[in-house]
Amino acid sequence: MEEAGTKKRKMGERRAADNKKATTTAKWPVVKPKLNLQIRRLKDTDLFTVQNLFSAVESRAFIKAAESIGFEHQGSLGPTRGEAYRDNDRTSVNDPALADAIWQSGLSKLFSDIKIRGKVAVGLNPNIRFYRYKVGQRFGRHIDESVDLGVGKRTHYTLLIYLSGGSKTNGKSDSSKQKDSVSEPLVGGETVFYGSRNGVVAEVAPAEGMALLHIHGDKCMLHEA
Template identity: 45%
Template sequence: GGAKIGGCGGGRGSSAFVPAPEGTPGLLLPTDPHIPTLKLSKKAQLTAVAVGENAWVVRGVLSPPEAAAIVQASESFGYQHATSRGPHFGEAHRDHGRAGYEDPRLSASLWTDTGLDAAIVAAVGAIGGRRAAGLNPSLRVYRYAVGEVFGAHYDGSVDTPLGKSEFTLLCYLTG
């Protein structure tokens, strides 16, 4: 199996964004005695490489220990089984574990402290007079066992304090 973290929102399609419930703890709150505070490190020379229209890959955003800390934190809070009604209802087939968190600090650290902001802004530039300004603080960590899937889909846009989301960031946390 594997885990990935997804910043929700961004596509121009039909899948709905469901925010984490009010009062949901942040993923890496320093006040939680079970979870260490995570300080993400600056990465040298992150580069966003275009892999399609409006799609880029940035390798090395998280170090292996940083990725492992996010997985460990998510596992300590637990996952919920995520399913969908399927293509007949206009939804992607979905069968996997999901944990959702509101974590503005981790979102901001992932964007700024790692250098992801500079890599994305340099590669993407302005689209329609707008530029990337940050990440949605609503984070999702997905866990997949053998045979579990989340089919092709489009994420919906989300209004955040930074503006309206237009793209989705996926960080693969395990091999």
């Protein structure tokens, strides 16, 4: 999210170098205001979850909109070259209106009483990224950097919103029907955070429409997905 201090908006983890952003205009779903959202803090850390920030309909509509833009594969040189292992697909947009719509849907009220170094959150970073993981893909251990947005604003938190996860199936499949990213059930995909001595601090399983926030910059915990 962005801040006057603020927080950083992402639908995936932060990467130091930006790739070319998508120029295709997508038809984003309308994000309706959510009442009675609650923050759940994980194990006395700077990790928070918010259930049902997006509805199931909104989550699936965002998947279709992102796929209409198109994803590009993201790789890396790997840990031996000083980069986190990376194997996933990504697309990104710079959309202040979309960032503001998500912020005003309920996050602004949730974080009105939270201060970071004496500053309060005022919005989201308009650089929004969508990540897609296929079977066997992952993003190795890394940290997210803080971003200077100018005019006195800097990001302090990463916001991830899971667009799939927690789906229930009857264990049967029809191989004659082609599956897309919306209908295919998710297996795995946990985001794991590590503390000192590489001990696991938290392991967050994806749930459709759930938001996960974690502090980044000089206080960011090592994590992987």
